[in-house]
Amino acid sequence: MFVNLSRWIPVFCVFLTLSSGISSAAEDEAAPPDPAKASAAPIVPGPNDKPASTLRDAFADDFLIGVALSSRQVNGMDAASSDFAARHFSSVTAENEMKWQSLHPWPGVFNFRDADAYVEYASKHGMKLIGHALVWHSQTPDWVFEGESGKPATRDQLLARMREHIQAVAGHYKGKVKGWDVVNEALSDGGSDPLRDSPWKEIIGEDFIDHAFRFAKEADPNAELYYNDYGLEDPRKRANCVKLLRGLLDRGVPIDGVGTQSHFQLDEPSNEQVEQTIKDFAALGLKVIITELDVDVLPSYGPAGIADINRREKSDPSLNPYTGGLPAEIQQKLAQRYADLFAIYLRHRKSITRVTFWGLYDGHTWLNHFPIRGRTNHPLLFDRNFKPKPAFFEVLKLAEATAPAGDE
Numbered sequence: 001m002f003v004n005l006s007r008w009i010p011v012f013c014v015f016l017t018l019s020s021g022i023s024s025a026a027e028d029e030a031a032p033p034d035p036a037k038a039s040a041a042p043i044v045p046g047p048n049d050k051p052a053s054t055l056r057d058a059f060a061d062d063f064l065i066g067v068a069l070s071s072r073q074v075n076g077m078d079a080a081s082s083d084f085a086a087r088h089f090s091s092v093t094a095e096n097e098m099k100w101q102s103l104h105p106w107p108g109v110f111n112f113r114d115a116d117a118y119v120e121y122a123s124k125h126g127m128k129l130i131g132h133a134l135v136w137h138s139q140t141p142d143w144v145f146e147g148e149s150g151k152p153a154t155r156d157q158l159l160a161r162m163r164e165h166i167q168a169v170a171g172h173y174k175g176k177v178k179g180w181d182v183v184n185e186a187l188s189d190g191g192s193d194p195l196r197d198s199p200w201k202e203i204i205g206e207d208f209i210d211h212a213f214r215f216a217k218e219a220d221p222n223a224e225l226y227y228n229d230y231g232l233e234d235p236r237k238r239a240n241c242v243k244l245l246r247g248l249l250d251r252g253v254p255i256d257g258v259g260t261q262s263h264f265q266l267d268e269p270s271n272e273q274v275e276q277t278i279k280d281f282a283a284l285g286l287k288v289i290i291t292e293l294d295v296d297v298l299p300s301y302g303p304a305g306i307a308d309i310n311r312r313e314k315s316d317p318s319l320n321p322y323t324g325g326l327p328a329e330i331q332q333k334l335a336q337r338y339a340d341l342f343a344i345y346l347r348h349r350k351s352i353t354r355v356t357f358w359g360l361y362d363g364h365t366w367l368n369h370f371p372i373r374g375r376t377n378h379p380l381l382f383d384r385n386f387k388p389k390p391a392f393f394e395v396l397k398l399a400e401a402t403a404p405a406g407d408e
């Protein structure tokens with residue numbers, strides 16, 4: 001590890017650029033720390049200094065730094081977001097547009113228009129495109145699981161539908177995506193069965209996962225194939241995940257990586273659990289990917305670590321305390337949380353191939369609507385005016401303070 005002081009200049013520049021070009025915060029955000037004051041040493045740009053003023057430049061030697069974007073954020077309707085995201089991120093995931101419901105709403109009907117916009121956007125900005133997700137229990141139309149005369153589909157019917165869907169979708173994006181979340185959220189959050197009760201498992205059986213990966217390999221042999229889930233930092237769920245992944249590997253199922261979604265809170269899961277999760281997955285020889293990172297700062301009565309979209313809580317004003325902006329104390333806590341997380345990610349950058357944020361800025365995040373609709377959450381690095389938060393500077397500072405990969 002060394003600290004290259006000349007690299008502080010770009011950090012300072014990004015602060016100037018981002019904070020001057022954007023109207024001042026409607027929210028009472030604490031002013032970002034002035035990175036130039038972080039060291040007493042004079043800041044003098046070297047003649048060959050390559051500015052690493054954005055996240056994508058700062059982490060270029062470490063891992064892809066990604067973002068999930070909505071349709072409007074890539075198709076030009078929200079041009080401010082499109083440009084901003086392309087400056088900071090080296091990969092993009094479709095937040096909803098590559099899910100079954102969006103791409104294949106009816107038998108035989110495929111609608112690739114919205115998802116194709118991501119291909120264009122990624123190619124225009126030199127970003128890697130990540131496909132999310134081929135097989136999931138959520139956002140999959142009911143007809144997929146239905147058979148004749150109101151009965152459930154048979155195993156053979158459902159396997160045929162899964163294969164047709166994967167062939168069509170992964171086939172359409174062949175050579176255009178870097179990798180696919182092939183199976184999303186198959187594990188349970190409790191009980192004796194490691195797998196959740198989904199129609200996939202009920203109708204096909206536990207081997208639905210093997211089939212999904214094999215069909216994906218058939219459709220796009222060069223795409224990386226991932227298993228993706230949330231809450232894997234929980235020791236029970238993680239142990240079940242390791243067992244599941246080991247089983248896939250033992251049976252020769254084509255899998256390249258595991259995505260830990262990382263929908264976190266300020267205090268949970270612990271840093272130790274986060275790090276142990278990365279170690280346990282890396283020990284399997286799989287690529288480890290942080291696929292949906294955000295930090296929920298709002299209070300909740302429910303099981304905070306469960307990012308299941310079906311979890312809903314009753315609205316209560318006491319659970320929405322930061323509508324006027326994030327108090328400085330919580331802002332600092334968030335910055336520290338992100339600093340701790342990225343220190344771990346950088347320590348394991350040989351195993352981690354990508355860190356993706358689930359959203360670009362606080363103005364558009366699923367956490368404004370989960371588990372209670374219409375709250376004001378603040379989970380990302382950029383606030384509602386795209387202004388970088390203290391967490392952004394902490395993260396950038398860590399990247400800049402880490403030696404290029406070859407120097408280790």
Ligand code: G3I
Nearest residue numbers: 095096132138139184230261292307308309358365366370
């Ligand atoms: O597009 C419709 C719109 O036509 C309709 O008027 C509106 C009314 O509610 O709904 C719109 O659909 C919403 C969709 O997002 C697009 O905005 C759905 O209601 C809403 O449920 C859906 O939420 C998405 C959620 O997945 C669905 O499961 C979130 O945006 C998305 O961030 C979230 O992402 C998931 C990952 O895929 C998997 N891991 C967990 C993560 C967070 O839940």
